[in-house]
Amino acid sequence: MLSQRLLLALLSFLVPASALWPLPRQISTGNSTLKLARNFDIKISLRNAPKDLQDAVSRTKGRLQSDKLERLVVGRGGADAQAVRGGRATLSGLTLSLLDGAPVRSISEEAVVDVVSRSEGYVLHVPSDGSAAVLRANSTLGLLRGLSTFEQLWYDSDGTTYALGAPIDITDSPAYPYRGFMLDTARNFFPLSDIKRTLDAMSWVKINTFHWHVVDSQSFPLVVPGFKELSDKGAYSPTSVYTPSDVKDIISYAAARGIDVIAEIDTPGHTSVISKSHPEHIACPEATPWGSFANEPPAGQLRLASPGTIDFTTKLIKAASKMFSSKFFSIGGDEINTNCYNNDAQTQTDLAGRTFEEALDTFTQATTGALKENGKVPVVWEEMVLEHNVTLPKETVVMVWISSEHVAAVAQKGFRLVHAASDFFYLDCGGGGWVGDFASGNSWCDPFKTWQKSYSFDPTASLTAEQANLVLGGQHLLWTEQSGPENLDPVVWPRAASSAELFWTGPGQDAGAALSRLHDVAYRMRKRGVNAIALQPQWCALRPGACDLTA
């Protein structure tokens, strides 16, 4: 009764190097077992190796010691005991070097260069004869990516750290330059420790962008120099804030892990909380019934037609974007409610005969102009180009969120885009409605988006070859109506790893075959203190394919 599928699953289980995630684009493996020497060391063959590369090496060495992950097979570590005892070769070292002519820059510098010219590729050779392993790249960022791969090779059997499938040869680089994760820290607040733990987990699966939806209508936790009143009055509490030094901390923590931080001040909608300190700038603040004035409570939008508000907003965008080192900064632009403006006498006066769309164009030119002065490229939500025809710099990046069916329309406008579609990548779906007094309510993006769903996404479906070049990549997103520090890890991991592989390895992989590797990701994350959830009963996790529908 051994089906072909089960046979294939058993074969994949015999090639343990395939537990790597994301799967390298080129890999060849052998049949040898390789032990990690007790005195194993990692050498950086570089003069003046950057401090953050040295730190990355230290973290890798630490994890090689502390992961102690037993392989996910029946019998766990014990199943490999004989192979490990029999294995003769012992790996005593890994040497890191840059390819000839590559500039020596820190990971942190490389992590924030223009996304399309970012260099994340690497070549890793792990011999089976005990000679030193070699990791080469064109950048320290590439070396970091190679270290993440190297870390995933190792398992524990009764105290011995070993890899199977040596010699291992990997030549790797991402299919898409942008692989992100978005976190909303406004609907519910997340302490720095949660964000840092998330950045760590992101780096393990080579996600390179943290899209930080830092403020929204519900709260304003970002302390912006010169605009301290916004967080003083708008944060959930005096301690529920991100100070400039916190932001620096996050940026440098992220950059050292190869992650660019794209912050967002969503405008002109999603700004109700600004009314707490600047009532003069907000139309329809907390107006009821909220359903008439906003997509979710509380209502309130920047008075986009008022010269004073434009001045305030451009200065805020300028000050906020200056806090971040990324080339990109998001000015949002989603879910603008026209009824709010229609009912706001001040806005009607300020329009002075102009249409709402004309005023929005002026407003947006002001905010993108402010970004330009800071040398930043705007990121916007899809409505800015699909529902409103505002003037935007050609290099603007558009995030497609409402539906993956809108991708072609954005591409037709000639803008670069990031996949962030609710029907594939929203992590908050499936948890039922959060609006009160609505017992039968679903979350608007129901049903639950499984990891298989996002994994099955085709980034260039419905695009011409030329349009396909506009796709920078994609990301999972966590809106936090029903999330907080309590469920951050379980709601994000390992699901967000599925887009990490999709946009690194490329689409078209088989989810059924990938499942056993994703189990590996989740089990290893748990060893590292990230509460990634079980995708199956452990019985299934130890028996690749045995819980398939067709098994």
Next chain:
Amino acid sequence: MLSQRLLLALLSFLVPASALWPLPRQISTGNSTLKLARNFDIKISLRNAPKDLQDAVSRTKGRLQSDKLERLVVGRGGADAQAVRGGRATLSGLTLSLLDGAPVRSISEEAVVDVVSRSEGYVLHVPSDGSAAVLRANSTLGLLRGLSTFEQLWYDSDGTTYALGAPIDITDSPAYPYRGFMLDTARNFFPLSDIKRTLDAMSWVKINTFHWHVVDSQSFPLVVPGFKELSDKGAYSPTSVYTPSDVKDIISYAAARGIDVIAEIDTPGHTSVISKSHPEHIACPEATPWGSFANEPPAGQLRLASPGTIDFTTKLIKAASKMFSSKFFSIGGDEINTNCYNNDAQTQTDLAGRTFEEALDTFTQATTGALKENGKVPVVWEEMVLEHNVTLPKETVVMVWISSEHVAAVAQKGFRLVHAASDFFYLDCGGGGWVGDFASGNSWCDPFKTWQKSYSFDPTASLTAEQANLVLGGQHLLWTEQSGPENLDPVVWPRAASSAELFWTGPGQDAGAALSRLHDVAYRMRKRGVNAIALQPQWCALRPGACDLTA
């Protein structure tokens, strides 16, 4: 624009004693603010107060110190600062006593008496003039329930512990005697610390039964005296087990918190793992395709027609049920797959002309007979009475799980029942499919069951008045295909609190009005180390009613 609903919400927000959960059946409150004296103490007015009551008092005193929950209103603790400063009365003591003639037994003894005669009622009087509060009950168990209520009265404002709405008079007792929570520790394993934390949280909302689905086809973590080989071969690892001393620990921990532990050895289905140590007793072990032999992998059922297997099973049930102090023990009985037996030559031989149903009846009489010898009452899943017509003791308790629509049919058979219906009380729904290679798969009990859904349940719908007497209560259930220690708290809390109130306070309460109290439950749980999730953005949690659909 202040709707009537919002007005009602604002009113409820002015009566903070209503943050109690479950809502007492009778409560009256006043308008005074009451501070907790620094030297506040709880006295037990009993000769030879049981140790577990003394411990419960210590825990309450500890939580009064450590909760430090600021009230969920705009401004949090600061909003009450003036009232707290102005409050003159200070509560220096709470006195616990039993009503005249009540026997002095420990909480642990009271927690396991026959569920229908269990005494959980209490009377609590908290005066507003500074004189001592009084808690009276007919049992130490009732005193424990009163302590849980008393703990929920207190908030923190800048270091001062205070209650609003004094004087407070409460006369309380549960609408239903059985209020449970079921955990499956077989599909994925949970360490003792997770179970204990869950028992704590259960006791805070007066849940009185832990239904422990301890073993299943995937793993056998229970170490049963005389049957050690089952866990030796069937546990996920040598440390993923519950030893007899662990079980004793759980039972006494639970009992001290007023919780009865009903363990389950599911038979004759859901027993595949027994084949690891006793292949002679299992039909179709791990047969493929599993879908033909079981509802989920791995297949495998006890050879119910074999005299040797009946002997083995009765001895196992006897030994396992002896480990637990509860009057109840579940022998399961769900999802028996006849195709498995039809294809098992041994079973066909053993049937020797009997029908499968006849053999099942003999098997069940043997297992219930074993329970009877131990003085235990059987608990079974609904199929045992609805799909099979086996002989069962009249006092057997039937758990209705497949659908709430089956309740009437069970009641018609005259059996006592517990509501455990998948369409209202399954916590594992909504997370997508877990079966491999099935990208579009939903979990079978999709969609997600919100707390509002379970809260809206009517325990006696479709029952006659006489049949309604058969309803013991109900419970939430967590099957753990996609759950483990990583997401235990977030997937359970605060949702499971909704059935706790439903079956304590009684049905028919308004979920919209209850939401603000449930926020209180979740925020307080977090203060106590239980990761209860956010039900809404904090903006909404601080503004009762403001995020209602009709606000």
